Amino acid sequence: MPVNSDIMHALRRVIDPEIGRNLVDLNMIHDLQIGAGGRVGFTIALTVPTCPLRDQMAGDARAAVGALDGVTGVDIKFRPMNEAERKAVFSLSHLRPGLPQLKQFNQVQQVIAVMSGKGGVGKSLVTAALAVGLRRQGQRVGILDADVTGPSIPRLFGLASGGLRASEQGMLPAATKKGIKVVSANLLLKEEDTPIVWRGPMIAGAIKQFWTDALWGRLDTLLVDLPPGTSDAAIAVIQNLPLKGVILVTTPQELAAMVVRKAVYMLRDLKVPILGVIENMSYFRCPETNHQHEIFGPSHAEEIAAAAGTTVWAHLRINPELAALCDAGRVEELDLPELQALSERLVASV
Amino acid sequence: MPVNSDIMHALRRVIDPEIGRNLVDLNMIHDLQIGAGGRVGFTIALTVPTCPLRDQMAGDARAAVGALDGVTGVDIKFRPMNEAERKAVFSLSHLRPGLPQLKQFNQVQQVIAVMSGKGGVGKSLVTAALAVGLRRQGQRVGILDADVTGPSIPRLFGLASGGLRASEQGMLPAATKKGIKVVSANLLLKEEDTPIVWRGPMIAGAIKQFWTDALWGRLDTLLVDLPPGTSDAAIAVIQNLPLKGVILVTTPQELAAMVVRKAVYMLRDLKVPILGVIENMSYFRCPETNHQHEIFGPSHAEEIAAAAGTTVWAHLRINPELAALCDAGRVEELDLPELQALSERLVASV
Numbered sequence: 135m136p137v138n139s140d141i142m143h144a145l146r147r148v149i150d151p152e153i154g155r156n157l158v159d160l161n162m163i164h165d166l167q168i169g170a171g172g173r174v175g176f177t178i179a180l181t182v183p184t185c186p187l188r189d190q191m192a193g194d195a196r197a198a199v200g201a202l203d204g205v206t207g208v209d210i211k212f213r214p215m216n217e218a219e220r221k222a223v224f225s226l227s228h229l230r231p232g233l234p235q236l237k238q239f240n241q242v243q244q245v246i247a248v249m250s251g252k253g254g255v256g257k258s259l260v261t262a263a264l265a266v267g268l269r270r271q272g273q274r275v276g277i278l279d280a281d282v283t284g285p286s287i288p289r290l291f292g293l294a295s296g297g298l299r300a301s302e303q304g305m306l307p308a309a310t311k312k313g314i315k316v317v318s319a320n321l322l323l324k325e326e327d328t329p330i331v332w333r334g335p336m337i338a339g340a341i342k343q344f345w346t347d348a349l350w351g352r353l354d355t356l357l358v359d360l361p362p363g364t365s366d367a368a369i370a371v372i373q374n375l376p377l378k379g380v381i382l383v384t385t386p387q388e389l390a391a392m393v394v395r396k397a398v399y400m401l402r403d404l405k406v407p408i409l410g411v412i413e414n415m416s417y418f419r420c421p422e423t424n425h426q427h428e429i430f431g432p433s434h435a436e437e438i439a440a441a442a443g444t445t446v447w448a449h450l451r452i453n454p455e456l457a458a459l460c461d462a463g464r465v466e467e468l469d470l471p472e473l474q475a476l477s478e479r480l481v482a483s484v
Numbered sequence: 485m486p487v488n489s490d491i492m493h494a495l496r497r498v499i500d501p502e503i504g505r506n507l508v509d510l511n512m513i514h515d516l517q518i519g520a521g522g523r524v525g526f527t528i529a530l531t532v533p534t535c536p537l538r539d540q541m542a543g544d545a546r547a548a549v550g551a552l553d554g555v556t557g558v559d560i561k562f563r564p565m566n567e568a569e570r571k572a573v574f575s576l577s578h579l580r581p582g583l584p585q586l587k588q589f590n591q592v593q594q595v596i597a598v599m600s601g602k603g604g605v606g607k608s609l610v611t612a613a614l615a616v617g618l619r620r621q622g623q624r625v626g627i628l629d630a631d632v633t634g635p636s637i638p639r640l641f642g643l644a645s646g647g648l649r650a651s652e653q654g655m656l657p658a659a660t661k662k663g664i665k666v667v668s669a670n671l672l673l674k675e676e677d678t679p680i681v682w683r684g685p686m687i688a689g690a691i692k693q694f695w696t697d698a699l700w701g702r703l704d705t706l707l708v709d710l711p712p713g714t715s716d717a718a719i720a721v722i723q724n725l726p727l728k729g730v731i732l733v734t735t736p737q738e739l740a741a742m743v744v745r746k747a748v749y750m751l752r753d754l755k756v757p758i759l760g761v762i763e764n765m766s767y768f769r770c771p772e773t774n775h776q777h778e779i780f781g782p783s784h785a786e787e788i789a790a791a792a793g794t795t796v797w798a799h800l801r802i803n804p805e806l807a808a809l810c811d812a813g814r815v816e817e818l819d820l821p822e823l824q825a826l827s828e829r830l831v832a833s834v
Binding site for chain 2: 253254283284289290326333337361362363364365366369387388389390392400418420421423425431452454457458461
């Protein structure tokens with residue numbers, strides 16, 4: 135029959151994959167009970183209620199405790215930490231000198247930006263589709279929404295305003311249903327349509343903070359959704375984030391192509407690799423006649439890709455069902471082979 | 485039979501409507517000839533070769549000279565000023581102390597901004613359509629393109645890069661075929677797709693200069709095409725230009741509506757009147773079935789108008805022919821009652 139200290143000893147081997155420390159030191163184990171028949175129960179208190187990695191932690195904890203002699207079963211409950219508990223976790227480094235800052239545990243394998251130069255071409259949709267696709271492939275994914283004055287990412291994923299928590303240690307990203315971590319200016323607001331009237335230096339500062347002060351934890355891919363233009367946001371991302379490359383989004387109109395070429399030349403001058411070009415709104419397929427209408431004109435994607443020294447990954451059609459899913463915050467339910475293919479293309483290209 | 489001094493005396497009464505001074509003082513009259521039968525010929529040298537007001541000047545000059553005793557006919561030719569002549573015009577104020585700066589002749593009756601908050605909704609198209617409509621109503625119209633990093637206006641009107649001239653006195657706006665004056669960052673570039681990688685303060689500075697240092701001359705309406713966002717460009721326009729009001733452009737997607745509402749609340753906080761809401765890309769009419777497809781979802785324009793305390797001016801359909809006209813730089817040829825109606829609505833609302 136195991137005793138409490140055996141259980142706690144076993145649980146010291148289970149690491150919070152986000153924070154990089156064991157559950158016992160993080161004061162996450164509560165209400166430990168050992169039943170007469172050897173059945174063990176405890177509650178894991180989570181720093182973030184929707185912690186996307188809770189299943190992984192629970193699995194690890196179950197395995198560690200279940201391996202002990204005399205344990206016949208493991209029952210795990212969850213609850214969110216209260217403010218005091220969370221504060222304690224994030225002030226650990228102050229209480230114990232030498233313990234590094236939580237954000238020092240950030241390990242982001244690669245950062246990919248989605249850019250256009252032009253507005254309204256569907257950058258956020260492409261960013262979201264890539265994130266969903268990568269997550270389905272098993273990656274740990276984050277999205278840094280660098281469109282500070284016109285952020286779309288929280289709405290696409292149905293994340294409520296105010297979902298970003300700040301502590302002395304940094305910002306805790308919000309998590310989507312499928313466990314994609316999101317940092318966005320709109321998550322800092324009480325109401326999603328409150329304007330953020332900031333000048334360039336403030337915007338650049340916010341983006342830098344989103345990168346350095348968010349507790350991203352361990353990510354395979356961080357996607358950055360850039361706003362239109364080649365001003366402060368784009369400059370801040372290129373200068374401060376270790377970009378592996380940029381995916382360009384365009385639409386067929388030559389007017390859009392002209393502005394997208396500005397982004398191409400900016401990236402070329404700054405020696406940022408362009409991984410691929412995605413054309414959105416390429417055509418509309420009439421549901422009645424099945425005829426494809428090029429309602430924004432013929433494609434210029436190949437010319438842009440040639441100027442960028444890369445290839446066209448997709449010509450995406452205008453899809454009213456997809457627009458509706460986005461408006462409803464259910465982008466994670468999308469099930470379109472052409473969108474899933476984008477994330478596979480990304481994995482193959484880096 | 486008139487003599488040279490009679491002709492020159494008459495021409496001193498003809499004012500360059502742009503600069504506000506008479507043609508003789510501006511050294512614009514050359515090659516004066518008086519034929520035996522009383523036929524008078526001369527050349528008017530223009531500061532800008534495409535000067536939209538040349539017909540007005542020619543008419544005034546013909547009337548002034550033709551009224552002289554003994555004049556049986558007036559033949560007027562035009563040529564552009566050479567660089568030295570143009571410099572002399574613009575340095576007149578230095579040569580003659582007390583002569584005011586040319587830009588002091590700027591007389592802009594009203595300034596109206598076209599804004600959205602969201603990118604890619606068709607702000608530039610709406611701006612262009614309003615300008616074309618007002619011009620057809622006989623107004624003197626200018627467009628200040630405040631989208632410094634993604635300017636679309638020159639492309640819509642087929643204005644070549646490099647069309648903006650600078651002098652010690654200020655910038656000479658480019659003029660469209662129909663005489664709309666345009667100032668845009670893209671007119672300063674040699675190639676239209678050269679990126680302008682500027683931080684916010686530079687962008688704000690450029691917009692201020694476009695307003696204060698351009699030789700707009702006399703305008704009935706100056707339209708300002710704003711970029712997406714509620715950052716430097718929007719702040720600069722609201723703080724530095726005497727805005728009579730703002731026209732908001734949106735598209736049906738709720739995602740767009742959310743960002744447009746940010747612009748509404750910004751304008752409300754800053755006490756800038758919102759004149760009306762124009763919804764673009766409301767639906768696509770299949771040319772085969774004539775069925776209207778709401779491809780970006782149902783309209784949210786009425787909600788936005790309600791939040792803005794104004795009305796919806798139009799639900800514009802997606803029009804591939806119009807997109808093609810815009811890409812070809814022939815927006816002035818557009819002949820759509822729904823677009824002409826917008827300018828009439830504007831005139832009625834201010």
